[in-house]
Amino acid sequence: MDNALEVQHIKKIYGDFTALNDVSFSVPKGSVYGLLGPNGAGKTSLIRIINQITMPDGGKILLNGEQLQPKHIEDIGYMPEERGLYKSMKVGEQCIYLARLKGLSKTEAKERLQYWFDRLGIEGWWNKKLQELSKGMAQKVQFIVTVMHEPSLLIFDEPFSGFDPVNANLIKDEILKLRDDGATIIFSTHRMESVEEMCDHIALINKSNLVLQGKLSDVKQQYRDRNYAVSLICMNNDMAFQQIPSEFNPLPIELSGLDNTLDFQIRIPENVEIPVALNKLTHLGELTHFSEVIPSVNDIFIQTVQHNG
Amino acid sequence: MDKLWLIIKREYLNKVRNKTFIVMTFVSPLIFVGVVLLIGWLTSINSDTARKIAILDQTDGDFISLFESSDRNEYIKLDGISKEAAVAASKQADYYGLILMESRDGALTDLSFYSDDSPSKDFLESIEDKINDKATSQSLEDVGISPSLILERKIDKEIQVQNFSGEKTSKMSGWIKIATGGAAGYLLMMFIIIYGNMVMRSVIEEKTSRIIEIIVSSVKPIYLMIGKITGTSLAGITQFIIWVIVGFILLTIGTTFFGVEAFTNPANADVMAQAQDMTKMELVINDIAQLPILKLLICFFIYFMGGYFLYASIYTAIGAAVDNETDTQQFMLPVIVPLMLAIYVGFFSVMDNPHGTVAVVFSYIPLTSPIVMLMRIPFGDIAWWEIASSMLLLYVSIIGVAMLAAKIYRIGILMYGKKTNWKELYKWLRY
Numbered sequence: 001m002d003n004a005l006e007v008q009h010i011k012k013i014y015g016d017f018t019a020l021n022d023v024s025f026s027v028p029k030g031s032v033y034g035l036l037g038p039n040g041a042g043k044t045s046l047i048r049i050i051n052q053i054t055m056p057d058g059g060k061i062l063l064n065g066e067q068l069q070p071k072h073i074e075d076i077g078y079m080p081e082e083r084g085l086y087k088s089m090k091v092g093e094q095c096i097y098l099a100r101l102k103g104l105s106k107t108e109a110k111e112r113l114q115y116w117f118d119r120l121g122i123e124g125w126w127n128k129k130l131q132e133l134s135k136g137m138a139q140k141v142q143f144i145v146t147v148m149h150e151p152s153l154l155i156f157d158e159p160f161s162g163f164d165p166v167n168a169n170l171i172k173d174e175i176l177k178l179r180d181d182g183a184t185i186i187f188s189t190h191r192m193e194s195v196e197e198m199c200d201h202i203a204l205i206n207k208s209n210l211v212l213q214g215k216l217s218d219v220k221q222q223y224r225d226r227n228y229a230v231s232l233i234c235m236n237n238d239m240a241f242q243q244i245p246s247e248f249n250p251l252p253i254e255l256s257g258l259d260n261t262l263d264f265q266i267r268i269p270e271n272v273e274i275p276v277a278l279n280k281l282t283h284l285g286e287l288t289h290f291s292e293v294i295p296s297v298n299d300i301f302i303q304t305v306q307h308n309g
Numbered sequence: 310m311d312k313l314w315l316i317i318k319r320e321y322l323n324k325v326r327n328k329t330f331i332v333m334t335f336v337s338p339l340i341f342v343g344v345v346l347l348i349g350w351l352t353s354i355n356s357d358t359a360r361k362i363a364i365l366d367q368t369d370g371d372f373i374s375l376f377e378s379s380d381r382n383e384y385i386k387l388d389g390i391s392k393e394a395a396v397a398a399s400k401q402a403d404y405y406g407l408i409l410m411e412s413r414d415g416a417l418t419d420l421s422f423y424s425d426d427s428p429s430k431d432f433l434e435s436i437e438d439k440i441n442d443k444a445t446s447q448s449l450e451d452v453g454i455s456p457s458l459i460l461e462r463k464i465d466k467e468i469q470v471q472n473f474s475g476e477k478t479s480k481m482s483g484w485i486k487i488a489t490g491g492a493a494g495y496l497l498m499m500f501i502i503i504y505g506n507m508v509m510r511s512v513i514e515e516k517t518s519r520i521i522e523i524i525v526s527s528v529k530p531i532y533l534m535i536g537k538i539t540g541t542s543l544a545g546i547t548q549f550i551i552w553v554i555v556g557f558i559l560l561t562i563g564t565t566f567f568g569v570e571a572f573t574n575p576a577n578a579d580v581m582a583q584a585q586d587m588t589k590m591e592l593v594i595n596d597i598a599q600l601p602i603l604k605l606l607i608c609f610f611i612y613f614m615g616g617y618f619l620y621a622s623i624y625t626a627i628g629a630a631v632d633n634e635t636d637t638q639q640f641m642l643p644v645i646v647p648l649m650l651a652i653y654v655g656f657f658s659v660m661d662n663p664h665g666t667v668a669v670v671f672s673y674i675p676l677t678s679p680i681v682m683l684m685r686i687p688f689g690d691i692a693w694w695e696i697a698s699s700m701l702l703l704y705v706s707i708i709g710v711a712m713l714a715a716k717i718y719r720i721g722i723l724m725y726g727k728k729t730n731w732k733e734l735y736k737w738l739r740y
Contacts, residue, residue, distance in 0.1 A: 053525050070529075084520035085523075098523065101315060
């Protein structure tokens with residue numbers, strides 16, 4: 001599979017602080033790539049390097065197989081986490097200006113902006129100043145500014161912050177449509193549920209180092225830990241309370257019960273076959289639910305960060 | 310290059326379309342003229358109410374007849390009372406003052422003025438002159454010399470000032486040069502401060518509105534910096550040209566409608582009227598015409614651009630280093646001190662001796678040369694190579710300063726929420 005972006009051994013040092021330490025990963029073409037990490041891990045530094053806002057102190061970056069050059073600026077769209085536009089400039093004029101800075105001609109810019117303004121339902125705001133717009137409206141303008149030059153790589157830093165749920169969904173659909181049209185998307189976010197929903201690949205940066213990367217399904221596979229969710233209607237709760245902890249390492253040790261039903265999670269030890277475990281459980285009562293717990297991105301994130309911390 | 314042009318255009322239009330800019334450009338010349346007229350008018354009302362001044366003449370000299378009441382001074386003649394009584398009466402009646410002439414055997418011995426106010430030197434001297442003239446005549450007559458004969462034989466030549474090529478100037482010449490140079494230097498300083506601040510605010514605005522990150526992901530920060538400084542300077546030039554045109558129109562209207570009198574200080578109108586001798590007036594006009602106006606305008610333009618670019622670079626760096634305008638104070642010192650120094654050197658050293666060491670040295674130092682050299686130019690006699698090398702030094706140093714400023718700018722614009730100090734700035738320079 002072709003890679004839209006290859007980050008190779010990138011290093012960035014500010015004074016005596018290392019912001020990125022030998023970070024390498026590849027973003028496949030047409031993927032939605034989640035770039036995760038706690039605050040201050042180095043995500044913004046990396047994004048700024050990809051955008052050629054700052055230069056790395058080591059390593060290189062390939063965009064569609066070519067070493068990153070100034071001309072590639074026009075092939076990347078970037079929506080920073082800290083949103084910003086000129087407050088006292090008219091929306092339309094401002095968008096044309098920013099589009100032309102990205103290399104579009106004036107007529108091209110107008111055409112495309114017309115299309116996007118209609119599409120997102122803000123066509124009436126062309127001649128309004130930005131400060132007259134609501135926050136959600138300004139976010140839509142920001143989104144248009146990011147995508148209007150039809151770049152092959154789109155980088156969104158916390159794309160959904162500031163949107164109400166309806167508009168967040170609208171933008172999500174637009175992003176997925178852009179992917180379907182051939183663009184590659186990089187997402188930098190703390191909102192794990194949106195990663196779960198949209199990303200097919202992830203990379204996790206913690207304390208300047210890349211600690212995890214790959215296809216989301218592979219990562220999850222790797223983090224499967226024989227955890228199961230169980231619901232049991234017991235005949236004798238006391239016996240169950242005694243036996244379960246000793247045999248199944250319940251995780252966490254919290255048995256919650258409604259009437260006679262017990263809901264709990266267990267971790268089945270390596271040396272116990274699943275059917276054997278299942279058999280033991282049925283002896284304790286009537287088994288109403290048994291399923292594997294696939295780790296969420298959130299769990300993986302917290303686990304990895306704590307482990308590395 | 311296309312992108313740089315786009316940025317310049319945006320910065321220019323953004324400044325020029327701004328309401329404050331439009332108001333400043335068209336209204337401030339009117340305000341200026343209005344203030345001048347207002348001052349003139351206020352001065353004329355000020356002298357409307359006549360001051361009451363009592364006179365007690367104890368001599369036989371009939372000095373009292375010298376004092377005729379006018380619009381400004383009303384004289385009350387006291388007679389036959391003692392000095393003490395006159396002082397008490399004047400105080401009680403709340404007169405402005407009392408002129409007292411004391412005598413021995415009818416001849417003037419002492420001349421005093423009593424007042425709780427502080428009368429002007431001119432006023433006191435006019436009293437002295439009147440009385441002394443008359444007393445002198447009387448004493449001359451007493452010894453048998455006719456005062457009119459003395460007046461006839463008296464020689465009173467006025468010194469004619471001209472330069473070595475024979476062009477005549479008035480005694481006002483030096484003053485006109487000081488005024489012209491001073492005005493040009495002061496205007497330049499104001500322009501640098503106003504437009505430098507404008508650039509700085511615009512940098513802070515982009516930083517706080519966070520649009521900076523979008524812009525620098527499209528163009529190199531150095532382009533944005535150059536574009537911003539250039540666009541703003543063009544706005545400044547536009548304003549200056551409009552002022553010159555509006556000023557010229559107002560001046561033309563003023564001279565046609567009010568005549569030349571409109572430009573003389575109304576407070577001195579009566580003094581001027583006496584002294585007004587057409588040939589003198591012509592010399593003054595001639596002096597103004599002889600100022601190197603074209604040279605001054607061209608130099609003003611070149612020094613304005615140079616001085617502005619130099620200071621604007623510093624202003625840009627300051628804007629990039631802070632998060633809001635209130636934090637700029639600590640960095641303002643290196644901007645304000647050289648400007649102030651230039652103005653003071655201009656007003657004291659240059660006015661005193663335009664070719665003195667201090668004046669010459671400061672007209673070469675890039676931070677002060679635009680103002681100081683501009684103040685020296687009206688005095689003439691500055692070789693073209695002096696001006697050229699001062700300009701060259703200025704423009705070379707702009708490149709150096711702009712490069713340092715660009716380093717700070719590049720890092721500062723992406724630094725949020727961090728209090729910056731001098732040490733931090735030094736670190737940025739070394740990244």
